[in-house]
C-alpha cells in the first residue's frame with residue numbers, strides 16, 4: 206500500500222515549512238515507512254478536495270484518508286505496530302498529546318511575529334493575496350507592523366521554552382533515551398521557523414540547541430541540508 210502526504214509548500218515546491226505537516230512527515234520517517242509527498246499551495250485546496258476539509262496535513266494510506274496531524278500519528282501507530290513506536294506506552298502518548306497541544310498553542314503564538322513576512326516572501330505569487338488577507342484578519346494588523354519587532358517575539362519564545370529546558374535537564378530527548386512523538390512536535394515547530402527564514406531563535410549554549418542538533422540528525426533524511434551542521 207502506498208502512502209502519500211499532502212503538505213503545504215512555498216513557491217519553490219521543494220520548500221516545506223508548515224509545522225503540522227512536518228509532524229506527519231517526521232512521524233512517517235520515524236516509523237521507517239516509505240511515502241511520497243504532494244506539495245500544495247495555499248490556493249490549491251482542490252488538490253485534496255477528497256479530504257472534505259481545508260487544512261493540511263492529509264495522508265492517503267491505500268484507500269484510507271486521514272486528516273489532522275494527531276490523527277495521522279495515531280493511525281500510523283495503530284496500523285504499523287511493528288515499526289518503531291511514536292509513543293512507547295499510554296503515558297508517553299499522553300505526554301506527546303500535551304506537547305502537541307502546548308507547541309501548537311502556547312509556543313506557536315510567539316512564532317508568526319518572527320516569520321510572517323519571511324513566509325509571505327517565499328509563498329507562491331498566487332497565494333499572497335489569500336495569505337495576507339487571512340493572516341491580517343487573524344492578527345488584527347498588517348503583516349509589516351506585526352513583523353516589525355521580531356526580538357520581542359523571540360524573547361517570548363525563549364521564555365516559554367523554560368518548560369522544555371526543565372524536561373531536558375536529565376535526558377537527551379523528550380522521549381527519554383530516544384526521540385518519540387513529543388520530540389517530533391517540538392522539532393516540527395522549530396522547523397517552521399528554520400525553513401521560513403534565517404532568523405536565529407536559539408542560543409548556541411542553550412541545552413535546547415544541543416537537543417535540536419541531535420534531533421535534526423535523527424531525521425536527517427528529510428531535513429534541508431542547509432540546517433544540518
Ligand SMILES: N[C@@H](CCC(=O)N[C@@H](CS)C(=O)NCC(=O)O)C(=O)O
Pocket residue numbers: 213223224225226247259260261262272273274275
Ligand atoms: N489541527 C490541525 C491543524 C492543521 C493546520 O492548521 N494546518 C495548516 C498548515 S500547518 C493549514 O493547512 N493551513 C492552510 C490555510 O491556512 O489555508 C493539525 O494538527 O493537523
